[in-house]
Amino acid sequence: MTKEILIVTELWNGSFRKISLEALSEGKRLATQLGASLTAVVLGASVEDQAKTLAAFGADTILMADDPGLATFRACEYTNVVAGIIGDRAPGIVLFGATRRGRELSARVAARLSAGLAVECAGFTLEENRLVATRAMYGGKVIATVDIDGDIQMASIRPNVFEVAKVPGNGKLERLSVDPGKSNVTVLEEKIEVSTKAELTEADYIVSGGRGMEGEDFSVLEELAAVLGGAVGASRNAVDLGWRPQSDQVGQTGKVVSPKLYIACGISGAMQHVAGMSTSDIIVGINNDPDALIFRVSDYCIVDDLFEVVPAITAALKA
Amino acid sequence: MDIIVLMKQVPDTEAPVEIAEQGNSLDAEDLKWAINPYDEFALEEALLIKENRDDVTVTVVTVGPDRVAEAIRVAYAMGVDNAIHINDEYDDETFAAADAWTTAKIIAKVLEETPYDLIIAGNRGVDDDNYQVPAFVSGMLDIPMITLVNSQKIEGSEIVCEQAIDGGTATVKASLPALITANKGLNEPRYPAFRAIMKAKKKAVDEREPEEIGLDAKTLGTTGAKVKIRTLEFPPERAEGMHIQGASPVDKAKELVRLLREEANVI
């Protein structure tokens, strides 16, 4: 029977990603139902201060792999350490955040341990003490309920789906001495733009622009996003035209997002775009074509010129 | 040098889907299929490497039922040299039950006996969004994996790639054989002419069944899969959207903000 649920957390720019807190909160809910303990795993260098904060989100034990070799994310080294910890402790359930790193790390760890891994999960139930997961497939067109085989059930969660709840746990901090081992990939150079922009997949509010933006000046969208405290996204057309970076693209060949509010401006609403945003809580479509497909998935539809409507929304929010 | 491209056929995203009667797979009957878009980048990259050197053989490896023949024709028309198709359509249930694990197991087994210097896969399948097969294959073969590659260069027995990482890019190096996964933006895939696709019908496909590559079908399918789909359901339908009326864009904007505050409670 599952005695321990393990959450593999992720640090970004010195603090935990929101998705790690979401995973902990969901882990706590499952742990309470199972009578299991909740363990958070933290990898990094000099991360004790951050690690301690996880007690407030239900962690009974905080395993800290604090090593200079883990200062930045390195897929091979992180896999060695996480697979080692899971192998030693044999927890019944392991949760990751389905971030870029989480996806790669979870898949590598599952490969190492021959464990079953259900990715991008949006809900869990327990049946006979085993995890049953639901997840979107086929670009959100269907929802699958899946069983995960094996003694160690692994899953990753979609950002922005689970509530973060502050529930105190014992918060016992355990420092692990780990060996990150060797990598079969050498990093020659890293270029990181430290941006203050909210990460698209974690943003609660997203204002996206498409070809209707007519050029690379997205300032009306940026101003609205700033007032909302959100991020700016884009359709593939806007990216392919060179108006926005690839990292802003929402859709089938871009990011999958599920914010509280998604405002699509000058985006026609092609299937491949909708595949990346259909799980948003509230969708607003702004398009001057009354027949635009985006209105089929929108909760609120405005047929008008985005260059007039969007600044007016920003002004109304500020008022 | 031998380049392997891992190619998957997926339902065309434009096409609506139906759920099959037994409830845990799609009804394949009226589905339109296409090459996974990320695998088109993978194919294109292999062909670009081939065009720049005179020692390259590109082989597509694909696991799937009979219908995959169509995708193979497109790959041939694009310019690949060989295709290995492991056909898992001898038992409907097996097909429905294939998961990333069983798929990777089949691919890794084939590659034990197929020469490779570089394996190019897609970042993800847009059908199952698993992001797993490449990690499993590289793990099973014990070779380096570089994900989300934006550009690559082969230098002797090494490959240097620029990959997307959180907040930026990294330049990394690995020795061959290695596996890389294609990010969008790696290249612009070519689209073969219809005639070329028709002509490709004549090309031979190395088609095998799992037993022929030395895997017991019983360890695949329902028994072998680690993640088993119990049911598929349609997501709850979105209620029809409200059209916001107003005399001017400003009025509409004000009404939207009111609704977002008072009705939707999102701001």
Ligand SMILES: Cc1cc2nc3c(=O)[nH]c(=O)nc-3n(C[C@H](O)[C@H](O)[C@H](O)COP(=O)(O)OP(=O)(O)OC[C@H]3O[C@@H](n4cnc5c(N)ncnc54)[C@H](O)[C@@H]3O)c2cc1C
């Ligand atoms: C394999 C594949 C993968 C793909 N992946 C993605 C993906 O990940 N993401 C993605 O977005 N697309 C993707 N696409 C492309 C997708 O099919 C569409 O072509 C794309 O989403 C359209 O972008 P758009 O809506 O910006 O442009 P358009 O379809 O050109 O729409 C522009 C819209 O702006 C409106 N408009 C113009 N001016 C104004 C104005 N002043 N005010 C208000 N509205 C205005 C127009 O009425 C129109 O509806 C993919 C396609 C393929 C084949």
Ligand SMILES: Nc1ncnc2c1ncn2[C@@H]1O[C@H](COP(=O)(O)O)[C@@H](O)[C@H]1O
């Ligand atoms: N059935 C398959 N046959 C060949 N390659 C596959 C298959 N499934 C997945 N792949 C490869 O693995 C990548 C990621 O797929 P997935 O793990 O399903 O998201 C794809 O882009 C392909 O390159």
